[in-house]
Amino acid sequence: MTRTAIAVATLLATIAIPANAQDMTAPQYPETQRDDVVETFFGEQVADPYRWLEEDVRNSEDVAKWVTQQNRVTDAYLEQLPARPWFNTRIGELYDYERFSVPVERGGRYFYTSNSGLQNQSPLYVRDGLNGVPRLLLDPNQWAEDGATALSDWVPSPDGSKLLYSVQDGGSDWRILRVLDVTTGEQFGGDIRWAKFTGLAWVGEEGFLYSRFPEPEEGEDFQALNLDQAVYFHELGTDQSADSQIYATPDHPERNHVAQTSDDGRWVILTSSTGTDARHEVHVVDLSVRETRGWRPQPLVTGFENSWSLIDSVGSRLFFVTNTDAPLYRVLSIDMDNPSAGWSELIAERDQPIAGASMIGDRLVIQYLEDASSSAYVYTLGGEMVREIEFTGLGSAGGFYGSPDSNETFYSFTSFNRPATIYRYDVTTGETSEFAAPDISFDPDDFVVEQQFYESKDGTRVPMFIVRRADIAASGDAVPTLLYGYGGFDISLTPGFSPSRMAWVEAGGAYAVANLRGGGEYGKAWHDAGRRANKQNVFDDFISAGEYLIAQGITPEDGLAIQGGSNGGLLVGAVVNQRPDLFAAGNAAVGVMDMLRFDQWTAGRYWVDDYGYPDREEDWRILRAYSPLHNIQSGAQYPALLVTTADTDDRVVPGHSFKYTAALQAEELGDRPQLIRIETRAGHGSGKPTDKAIAEAADILSFLGYWTGLKVGE
Incomplete structure (x- = not known):
């Protein structure tokens, strides 16, 4: 037997089925207050009886009481699930391996995070020299008793003597x-607060640039709209109140602004956007003349028409990736000593979209997506291809950090059956060597990762990854299948390792990821085909994926579960309303469920680029037609649904999930449960401690497994 088979067999032999796990149909739900709120939109009256559930749980006793009651019912239900102990144990074992981030070198020091396995947060280490002894620099596990305070972004200063980092508390944005x-471990000055959606950009060793919003009114920090973002300069050793505002657009409070500095420290690039679309304006500051001219941002790109992303600079020459006249992106450069000469094309658009670009030594490393899997190529600064960087199979590469002063870079490579391995790469010689490889408790070769293509409703060819145990793939048996999707905001779903999904596959299920329209897998056209008036294409793609899995005998008709988070939570809610017969169970995580009011809170206003404007009739009618909250089919037989959210989610506020769950529970939807699991001291997903991630995954997978017939523990 392989290591995987032995581990699974041992765990299965130790599970005892709870004696009370007999009737898992819908429990008695708590009674939810209904108000008589009715609004008229474009001649149509829309009831909103659960609007009171939009209130912040920290500020409303009624909402807090509702949360407590719902969690009590859900917890009691989940405790009866027979596979829950197995999933909790096995997911924990699969998490328990040492993992590393991609190192960043500055001044001969190498910075990276490393988690021994089950640490709630990953500590940050530094080495003096590549082969130096690792030294603990920051341990976020010491910051909070519940492990819910996380190290977020971090950037060493140019000479490696200092570290600028951000702290995320309770999952908040x-x-x-x-x-x-870095030498003494002491902090420079006090905390900088009210930063959000910010870059971290050093200006020499004297200070840094960051983006922040005005301090919200008391009690509004988790719900108020995010407006008037500005870029500030903070000088080390001074109080935040002395920070200089470098760039703002008070006449356009909806605009966002993020600062970057070039590796040589000469240029500041200020990139502005108005929403989630990759449409930017770019301003440039020449720091070499700051002492005489001040900051003085100068416009480089105006109009918010295309995407512009800085790669780096060499002297007066700036390098960018853009989709200007190239929907799949290309590389351009401009000489700031002679900007009137215009842009020069270095690397033309290819048949695959560019997914990332960096400058290492005198080379460019360009990453592409080829059918949602990574490829990468080395080019000269003149745009000539040098070589392809070889990867092993279908997977995702990341990293490639570096500078024009060094030929060394690092990258990670991962797939569904392979946790990330970190590699060192020399762009001059093409030599690759391992920096850190995981020691895992299963054999990756026991699992098969395939990519198949299926036709959507309108004939569009859509890719889908399918992961199964090798013995199941060889037998052709139909098994309970978990189908995951997102389909929005130009975001690509690429192969990556997940301990919880691996546990599902080990237990005998299949895991599928559909690369729906609305994502970025095939560039701008693929994104445009799945947003605003085209949003129904995303739902059709997902429904067609489910039908394909059944038709191909990968899953039985009563064995399909679906899952998605955020925009993917919206996806789950919408397709369940449209095809409740197709799915046995679903998990809608931190979803956007009220499409008529999503723009009222925090970052929701940004999403109009993908969803449209609820205050415009044409958009409103599209949103009204698929909004999960407003299209529940009373009297239909619904799949078992577990809605998951968190009280500190200030990206998609939990009121979306609260109102949606209350509406589900108020309708006649058959015998299967419609439950909500509400995490405390957690947000939209990032920064979640390992123990909470394991517990949540065990709850979700045991729930989905029960209703799809996964026979773990039985």
């Missing part, structure tokens, strides 16, 4: 910024 002396 707000960040606290701090600076550490």
Whole structure:
């Protein structure tokens, strides 16, 4: 037997089925207050009886009571699931391996995070020299008793003597910024607060640039709209109140602004956007003349028409990736000593979209997506291809950080059956060597990762990854299948390792990821085909994926579960309303469920680029037609649904999930349960401690497994 088979067999032999796990149909739900709120939109009256559930749980006793009651019912239900102990144990074992981030080198020091396995947060280490002894620099596990305070972004200063980092508390999008002396471990000055959606950009060794919003009114920090973002300069050793505002657009409070600095420290690039679309304006500051001219941002790109992303600079020459006249992106450069000469094309658009670009030594590393899997190529600064970087199979590469002063870079490579391995790469010689490889408790070769293509409703060819145990794939048996999707915001779903999904596959299920329209897998056209008036294409793609899995005998008709988070939670809610017969169970995580009011809170206003404007009739009618909250089919037989959210989610506020669950529970939807699991001290997903991630995954998978017939523990 393989290591995987032995581990699974041992665990299965130790599970005892709870004696009370007999009737798992819908429990008695708590009674939810209904108000008589009715609004008229474009001649149509829309009831909103659960609007009171939009209130912040920290500020409303009624909402807090509702949360407590719902969690009590859900917890009691989940405790009866027979596979829950197995999933909890096995997911924990699969998490328990040492993992590393991609190192960043500055001043001969190498910075990276490393988790021994089950640490709630990953500590940050530094080495003096590549082969130096690792030294603990920051341990976020010491920051909070519940492990819910996380190290977010971090950037060493140019000479490696200091570390600028951000702290995320309870999963919130707000960040606290701090600076550490790398040698002594002491903090420079006080905390910087109210930073959000910010870059971290050093200006020499004297200070840094960051983006922040005005401090919200008391009690509104988790719900108020995010407006008036501005870029500030903080000088080390001074109080935040002395920070200089470098760039803002008070006449356009909806605009966002993020600062970057070039590796040589000469240029500041200020990139502005108005929403989630990759449509930017770019301003440039020449720091070499700051002492005489001040900051003085100068416009480089105006109009918010295309995507512009800085790669780096060499002297007066700036390098960008853009989709200007190239929907799949190309590389351009401009000489700031002679900007009137215009842009020069270095690397033309290819048949695959560019997914990332960096400058290492005198080379460019360009990453592409080829059918949602990574490829990468090395080019000269003149745009000539040098070589392809070889990867092993279908997977995702990331990293490739570096500078024009060094030929060394690092990258990670992962797939559904392979946790990330970190590699060192020399762009001059093409030599690759392992920096850190995981020691795992299963054999990757026991699992098969395939990519198949299916036709959507309108004939569009859509790719889908399918992961199964090798013995199941060889037998052709139909098994319970978990189908995951997102389909929005130009975001690509690429292969990556997940301990929880691996546990599902080990237990005998199949895991599928559909690369729906609305994502970025095939560039701008693929994104455009799945947003605003075309949003129904996303739902059709997902429904067609489910039908394909059944038709191909990968899953039985009563064995399909679906899952998605955020925009993917919206996806789950919408397709369940449209095809409740197709799915046995679903998990809608931190979803956007009220499409008529999503723009009322925090970052929701940004999403109009993908969804449209609820205050415009044409958009409103499209949103009204698929909004999960407003299209529940009373009297239909619904799949078992577990809605998951968190009280500190200030990206998609939990009121979306609260209202949606209350509406589900108020209708006649058959015998299967419609439950909500509400995490405390957690947000939209990032920064979640390992123990909470394991517990949540065990709850979700045991729920989905029960209703799809996965026979774990039985």
